[in-house]
Structure formats: structure tokens, C-alpha cells
Amino acid sequence: MSVPNAAATEDLSSEMEVDAFRRLFPLRYFERHLAESIRSDGRPLREARDTSIFLGAVASANGSALVKIGSTTMLTAIKMEVMIPSLESPDEGCLAIDFHMPPICSPIVRPGRPAEAEPVVSKQLSDTITSSGMIDLRELSLVGGKAAWMAYLDIYCLDADGSLFDAALLSAVAALSHLQIPAVAMNDDGKIVLMSDEDGQKQAKEQVNKEKRKLTLKSIPLSLTCILHKNYILADPTAEEESIVETHVTIILDTSGQLISLYKPGGPVLAYTSAIQDCVALTRQRVKELKSFLDKENSAMEVE
Amino acid sequence: MAGKSGTTPATYSPSLTTGKKKPLLLKEEDWTRPDGRGFHQCRPAFFRTGAVNAASGSAYAEFGNTKVIVSVFGPRESKKAMMYSDTGRLNCNVSYTTFSTPVRGQGSDHKEYSSMLHKALEGAIILDSFPKTTVDVFALVLESSGSDLPVVISVASLALADAGILMYDLVASVSVSCLGKNLVIDPIFEEENSQDGSLMITCMPSRYEITQLTVTGEWSTPKINEGMQLCLDACAKLAKIMRSCLKESASDAQDESS
Amino acid sequence: MEIDRPDGRSPNQLRPLACSHSVLHRAHGSATWAQGETKVLAAVYGPKAGTKKNENPEKASIEVIWKPNTGHVGQADREYEMILKKTLESICIRTIYPNTTTSVIVQVVHDDGALLPCAINAACAALVDAGIPLRHLAVAICCSVTDNNSIILDPSKKEEEKSKAFAYLVFPNTTVSVVPEKSSQVGNDPMAHGIITSVTHGAMSVDDYLHCLERGRATTQRLSEFLRKNIAPKSTREASKAG
Numbered sequence: 175m176s177v178p179n180a181a182a183t184e185d186l187s188s189e190m191e192v193d194a195f196r197r198l199f200p201l202r203y204f205e206r207h208l209a210e211s212i213r214s215d216g217r218p219l220r221e222a223r224d225t226s227i228f229l230g231a232v233a234s235a236n237g238s239a240l241v242k243i244g245s246t247t248m249l250t251a252i253k254m255e256v257m258i259p260s261l262e263s264p265d266e267g268c269l270a271i272d273f274h275m276p277p278i279c280s281p282i283v284r285p286g287r288p289a290e291a292e293p294v295v296s297k298q299l300s301d302t303i304t305s306s307g308m309i310d311l312r313e314l315s316l317v318g319g320k321a322a323w324m325a326y327l328d329i330y331c332l333d334a335d336g337s338l339f340d341a342a343l344l345s346a347v348a349a350l351s352h353l354q355i356p357a358v359a360m361n362d363d364g365k366i367v368l369m370s371d372e373d374g375q376k377q378a379k380e381q382v383n384k385e386k387r388k389l390t391l392k393s394i395p396l397s398l399t400c401i402l403h404k405n406y407i408l409a410d411p412t413a414e415e416e417s418i419v420e421t422h423v424t425i426i427l428d429t430s431g432q433l434i435s436l437y438k439p440g441g442p443v444l445a446y447t448s449a450i451q452d453c454v455a456l457t458r459q460r461v462k463e464l465k466s467f468l469d470k471e472n473s474a475m476e477v478e
Numbered sequence: 479m480a481g482k483s484g485t486t487p488a489t490y491s492p493s494l495t496t497g498k499k500k501p502l503l504l505k506e507e508d509w510t511r512p513d514g515r516g517f518h519q520c521r522p523a524f525f526r527t528g529a530v531n532a533a534s535g536s537a538y539a540e541f542g543n544t545k546v547i548v549s550v551f552g553p554r555e556s557k558k559a560m561m562y563s564d565t566g567r568l569n570c571n572v573s574y575t576t577f578s579t580p581v582r583g584q585g586s587d588h589k590e591y592s593s594m595l596h597k598a599l600e601g602a603i604i605l606d607s608f609p610k611t612t613v614d615v616f617a618l619v620l621e622s623s624g625s626d627l628p629v630v631i632s633v634a635s636l637a638l639a640d641a642g643i644l645m646y647d648l649v650a651s652v653s654v655s656c657l658g659k660n661l662v663i664d665p666i667f668e669e670e671n672s673q674d675g676s677l678m679i680t681c682m683p684s685r686y687e688i689t690q691l692t693v694t695g696e697w698s699t700p701k702i703n704e705g706m707q708l709c710l711d712a713c714a715k716l717a718k719i720m721r722s723c724l725k726e727s728a729s730d731a732q733d734e735s736s
Numbered sequence: 737m738e739i740d741r742p743d744g745r746s747p748n749q750l751r752p753l754a755c756s757h758s759v760l761h762r763a764h765g766s767a768t769w770a771q772g773e774t775k776v777l778a779a780v781y782g783p784k785a786g787t788k789k790n791e792n793p794e795k796a797s798i799e800v801i802w803k804p805n806t807g808h809v810g811q812a813d814r815e816y817e818m819i820l821k822k823t824l825e826s827i828c829i830r831t832i833y834p835n836t837t838t839s840v841i842v843q844v845v846h847d848d849g850a851l852l853p854c855a856i857n858a859a860c861a862a863l864v865d866a867g868i869p870l871r872h873l874a875v876a877i878c879c880s881v882t883d884n885n886s887i888i889l890d891p892s893k894k895e896e897e898k899s900k901a902f903a904y905l906v907f908p909n910t911t912v913s914v915v916p917e918k919s920s921q922v923g924n925d926p927m928a929h930g931i932i933t934s935v936t937h938g939a940m941s942v943d944d945y946l947h948c949l950e951r952g953r954a955t956t957q958r959l960s961e962f963l964r965k966n967i968a969p970k971s972t973r974e975a976s977k978a979g
Contacts, residue, residue, distance in 0.1 A: 235577050245531040251577035255489035276573055277616040278549035280532045282790055285571040294818050297811040305938045324489045328576045333530045358492050366492045432939040440822030444930020454942055
């Protein structure tokens with residue numbers, strides 16, 4: 175028996191089982207769907223997967239969120255610690271973002287060998303949060319020059335099924351919106367300590383942060399990843415689609431409509447102005463949708 | 479971010495002002511457990527299979543505040559450096575999230591858990607059924623509040639079953655802590671920290687076989703016997719819950735396909 | 737609108753370019769590329785047999801190693817590494833030498849702004865020098881949006897820091913597109929109008945970005961002419977040596 179070549183696939187496809195065809199000729203399988211304007215999971219080309227946000231998933235953290243886009247799952251927790259601010263910016267706190275891909279999330283990650291995407295996504299998330307001006311780091315200050323908050327934001331990918339950056343950014347933003355800065359006081363040694371309710375009445379110590387408070391978030395950055403294949407634009411790709419099509423475009427817009435990032439790392443398909451404008455329009459729509467999800471979750475939290 | 483620039487400033491987590499960390503009054507006879515359980519009462523267990531789509535099989539469990547996800551990959555090609563082998567290989571890894579413990583980044587020094595998980599599962603898996611290949615079992619402890627390893631082992635066996643790896647039986651694991659005169663089952667973090675000794679049993683309840691038994695600390699022979707019996711009983715009950723979880727997901731799958 | 741640039745350049749003016757190739761003896765191909773004070777050295781080794789794990793063995797794979805001028809490899813360097821790899825993969829004809837790996841080592845000599853575009857230009861020149869089959873050339877440019885929303889090209893480090901946002905853009909360049917551009921037709925754009933890679937920093941409006949695209953595209957002509965002029969002699973010399 176000879177190995178079937180590309181020319182033979184046409185004939186084979188009619189008699190082969192769907193699953194076998196999908197594994198052996200992923201590109202043809204993908205294109206057969208595109209020709210019918212539908213994707214292998216039944217979505218229209220430009221539609222994102224079902225998205226859910228759950229705030230407060232990690233009880234021991236100061237702020238946390240669990241986000242699912244399709245089966246891509248991200249768990250984010252923020253822990254607040256105290257640091258001595260740097261001399262250059264004595265009135266500012268700090269936000270440290272780390273993106274983790276533990277071996278449970280995908281067959282290609284092995285223990286001891288961090289995934290290539292880890293540092294890249296971490297860097298992009300930091301850049302995004304910084305350049306959107308979403309957080310005023312001065313709000314994280316406690317005592318000028320002496321103490322400030324260090325917010326450790328850790329994102330864990332629990333299930334990797336494409337569009338990792340979108341899910342990671344959404345979960346980071348959701349966790350920041352859920353973050354409650356604890357009430358603290360400064361004791362005689364100059365250390366910051368947590369205040370329990372009884373202490374609040376005693377007023378013995380110098381209070382630094384009287385009550386629990388939330389950060390004021392200015393415009394919120396949100397993103398959408400699209401893949402380009404020939405003239406098609408597909409929004410929110412799954413891992414399978416990402417492996418078939420190599421041209422990815424990630425657009426980040428903030429809620430005031432500013433472009434925070436337009437990221438297209440290479441890929442065989444060139445992005446023309448019209449395609450870029452289409453992607454921007456799709457992102458604009460998606461950002462609106464995600465913002466409404468986020469607002470709904472947050473107002474539900476307040477009612478409780 | 480400024481914090482990333484090489485010189486991350488030293489940080490500390492603010493503690494409670496009133497340093498009255500109530501010490502566990504464990505030596506007393508009439509001591510009650512911090513979460514109000516009876517001495518021989520396990521935390522409520524919740525299991526779910528199929529938590530991670532990217533894996534061949536997976537399971538998630540919550541025992542009180544201990545939350546664990548286990549993914550199973552394979553059987554798949556062994557690493558190239560590995561020699562030929564007639565039987566399958568098992569590869570285990572346990573890791574913690576940075577926020578799993580109350581103070582950030584303290585949960586990562588459990589290097590021995592990976593090899594203990596391996597030993598606990600090895601005896602239950604029919605390795606002959608997948609020659610030349612490797613099955614990877616990866617666990618991530620999302621939140622840790624005591625008895626982490628027993629939970630990881632139980633969830634891992636459930637994930638293996640979900641992946642369709644042949645096993646002689648499900649593996650259930652339970653630990654007890656010895657606190658003064660009392661034996662407490664399924665201890666939480668605070669109890670583990672002040673324990674005099676601990677005993678963990680990993681067993682296959684239907685076959686009444688033990689795959690792993692670890693004892694640490696000070697034990698008298700009658701106490702060990704008592705502890706073992708406690709654990710074995712609890713394992714049998716745990717396995718029942720795990721089995722019903724598997725049945726549920728199997729019947730769900732059938733409903734969907736029909 | 738006039739903008740004062742510290743070095744007296746006009747908004748569209750690039751810094752002086754310099755390019756030399758075959759600078760390393762052991763490498764299969766190498767090139768340096770300088771834009772003003774920013775200078776990058778790129779070396780190409782390969783194609784070598786075999787691909788790394790997780791790479792498609794049916795295609796030639798490109799490996800990029802980014803060496804910062806000082807200090808350890810950080811997150812930013814890893815990001816550049818990945819962008820460079822994906823960009824080079826898209827210009828190489830990867831079906832010609834399947835199951836091989838070509839290593840591109842990029843050494844930053846001096847960073848004075850527009851580092852990534854400079855590195856992409858250097859890597860592209862080095863690939864040509866090594867004789868790796870390319871679909872087309874890639875030319876990279878940095879456009880920076882200043883506080884009063886005007887666009888300046890090829891900013892220096894100081895200008896980059898002062899600016900509100902900037903975009904690194906990479907355009908394809910073929911001999912066909914050297915023909916003077918006509919007004920762009922909607923729906924049927926010439927190839928040189930597509931972008932291979934886009935990386936942006938900072939917030940800007942979508943219109944600003946589209947302006948950046950236009951301005952960047954207009955300059956690729958000059959950059960590519962310079963690139964072609966500098967790499968041409970070597971290829972003819974090689975041909976005569978071989979013949």
C-alpha cells in the first residue's frame with residue numbers, strides 16, 4: 175500500500191472516517207469547513223466562544239478570578255505584600271504579573287521545561303496593563319517613601335485551548351476589578367500589619383489604610399485574537415485552529431476605544447489595511463461584550 | 479513593570495496585629511477541631527472528571543479548601559533518551575500554584591511528592607497494557623489546606639480512570655495525624671503543623687491491598703493499628719464516592735451520544 | 737507641522753544607515769546593520785539536519801537566539817526572539833529544506849531606539865548572505881507617535897521614551913514592488929501593502945496606527961533599495977567564485 179498523497183485525498187475524503195480525515199489532513203478538513211462558512215466546532219467564522227467569568231475563586235487571595243473562553247481556562251489570584259518603595263518613585267506601589275503554564279494545561283508542556291509562551295505572555299500582559307494606564311500605581315502607596323503595596327498577580331493556565339492571551343488578559347483584568355486592598359496599620363517598628371475589627375476601634379496604631387478599598391480602574395484593556403487564512407478572518411481560534419493557521423493577529427483596545435496594541439508576529443498571510451480594519455471592528459464589538467460580562471459579575475458581587 | 483527589573487524589592491505579607499495565634503489545645507481531651515469536625519470525620523469531598531479538555535483524562539477535587547487538578551497525558555511516545563522497555567512507564571509531577579498557601583510562594587518545596595505519587599500509583603496500574611510508551615500524570619495544587627498528598631493521589635487515580643488507563647482498582651488515599659492522645663483523620667494545615675506523627679495509607683479498597691504506607695513521627699503499636707483501621711475504612715468510603723463520580727460522568731457521556 | 741527632533745531630522749528622515757555583510761568567517765552568513773547609533777550583528781548557521789521537538793519536521797525550522805548587549809536574557813529578549821522567529825519563518829521558503837534547522841544569532845551591539853526593526857533588517861541581510869532561499873525581503877521600520885499626535889520615523893532611544901506610543905512594522909519587499917507605487921487600490925492591494933509583523937507599545941488611536949502604516953510603507957522603498965544595494969555585490973561575487 176502506498177502512502178496517500180495530497181492528490182488522493184479528494185477521493186479518500188468521501189470514504190474515510192471523519193476523525194481520521196481530521197487527523198491526517200487537518201488543513202483540508204479546516205478548509206472544507208471554511209467553504210461552508212462554518213468552523214469545526216459549529217461556530218460562525220467571526221464569533222467568539224462562550225465566555226464566563228467567576229470572581230473570588232481563590233478564597234485566600236486579595237483578588238481572584240476564574241475565566242473560561244470555550245475550554246481555555248485561566249485562574250488568576252492577586253496577593254498583596256508590603257515593600258519599601260524605590261527611591262525613584264517613593265509614592266508608587268508595584269504590580270508584578272506572572273503568567274504560568276503548568277504541565278497540566280497542555281500536552282506540549284513538560285515539567286522542568288517552561289513553555290516558550292510563558293515569558294512572552296507575561297511581558298505582553300505587563301506592557302498592556304502599563305500602557306493602558308488602567309491602574310494608577312500611586313494608589314498602591316501606603317506611607318510615602320516607607321511602605322507601598324506590591325501586588326503579585328499570578329495567572330495560571332489550567333486548560334490551553336487557543337487564544338491564551340485573550341483569556342489571560344481578561345482574567346487579569348477581572349481579578350484586578352475584584353481586588354480588595356486590606357485595611358492595615360503601621361506598628362511601632364515601622365512594619366505594616368493587618369487590622370482586625372477590634373483594632374479599628376482602639377486607634378492605638380497609626381492607621382495607614384482605614385478600610386478595605388478597591389482600586390479605581392480607568393479604561394480597561396481587553397483583547398481579541400483573530401487568525402487570517404487566505405481572505406478569511408476567524409475570531410477567537412481554538413488550539414486546533416491555531417496549529418493549522420500560522421497567522422495570528424491580537425488586537426487590544428481599551429474601553430475608551432484607544433488602540434493599546436496591534437500584535438501580529440509574522441505568519442505567511444500578510445495583513446492588509448482592510449483586514450486590519452475588519453479585525454479592529456471585531457475587537458471593538460468583543461470588547462463591548464466582555465466589558466458587559468465583567469460589569470455584570472462585579473455588580474453581582476456588590477449585591478452579595 | 480518596575481518590579482520586574484531585576485532587583486525585585488524584598489516584600490513581606492502583613493500579619494495580624496494581635497499576634498494571638500491561638501495555639502491548638504491539642505493535648506486536652508475535650509479539644510475540638512478548628513473546622514468543627516469530629517475526630518474521625520473526613521472533610522466533605524467533591525470530585526469531577528474531565529476538568530481539562532487538552533488532556534487524555536483529568537479530574538478535579540475539593541476537600542474543604544484543598545483544591546487539586548490532575549491531568550493525565552498518554553500513553554504517548556517515551557522520551558528519546560529512554561531505553562526500550564517491555565512495560566509502560568509512569569511519570570508523575572506535583573506542583574503548587576504560588577497562591578496555594580496563605581503566604582505567597584511557600585508551597586513549592588514539596589519535591590518528594592512527585593516520587594511518592596509515582597510509588598503510590600505504580601502498583602495499581604497495569605503497565606503491561608501500554609508497552610514502550612509513557613503515561614504522564616501531572617498534578618497542580620490550586621489551594622492547599624492540609625492532606626495535600628492523599629488528595630493528589632486519589633484524584634490522580636480518578637484522572638487515570640478518566641483517561642482509560644487500565645488499573646487493577648481505583649487508588650484511594652487518606653492520612654491521619656496523631657495529636658497528643660487523639661487521632662484525627664484527614665487533618666487540615668494547622669493540625670498537620672502541630673502533629674506528633676502522621677500516617678498515610680494508599681490502598682486499592684476492592685482488593686484490600688495497600689500500595690503505599692508512610693508513617694512519620696512518634697507512634698505506639700496500638701495507635702498505629704487504630705490509625706490504619708481508620709484510614710482503611712475511610713479509603714473504602716472514599717473509593718465509593720470516586721466510583722459514583724466515574725459512573726455519573728460515564729452515564730452523562732452515554733446520554734449525550736444516544 | 738514642524739516638529740523639533742533633537743538631532744535636527746525631519747519627521748520622515750531616517751538616521752544614517754550602514755550595512756556590511758560576511759563579517760564573520762565561521763558563520764554561513766552574517767551581517768551588521770546600523771541605524772544611527774543602534775547597531776545589531778546577525779549570524780546565520782545552517783541549515784543543519786533535524787528539527788527540535790514541537791516543530792513541524794515537514795518544514796524547515798528557524799531558530800533565533802537573541803543576545804542582549806549587557807546582562808542576562810530577560811522577558812523582553814524572549815519576546816523579541818519569538819517575534820523575530822515568526823517573522824523570519826514567514827519570509828523563508830520553508831518547504832525547500834524540510835526537517836532542517838537554521839540558527840539565527842542576533843547580537844545587540846548598541847541600542848539607541850528602534851532595536852527590533854534594526855535586528856530584523858540585520859537578520860534578513862544575514863539570511864541573504866547565507867544563501868537561505870527567501871520568498872521576499874523584509875524591511876522593518878519604527879514609527880513613533882508623539883504627544884501632539886504627529887508621527888516621526890526611526891526614533892532614537894530618547895525620542896522613543898518621550899513618545900506616547902510607537903509601532904514596529906515589517907513590510908515585504910519584492911523586486912516587482914520596486915516599481916513606483918501607484919495610489920493603493922481598495923480590495924486589490926499590491927503585496928507591498930500587507931504587513932508581515934506589527935508590534936506596538938503604548939496607547940494610540942486606531943487612526944494614528946493607520947497613519948503609521950502609511951508613513952512606514954512609504955519609507956520601505958528607501959530601506960529596501962539600500963538593503964539590495966548592499967547585498968548585491970556579494971551574491972555576484974559568490975556566483976563568479978562558484979563558476
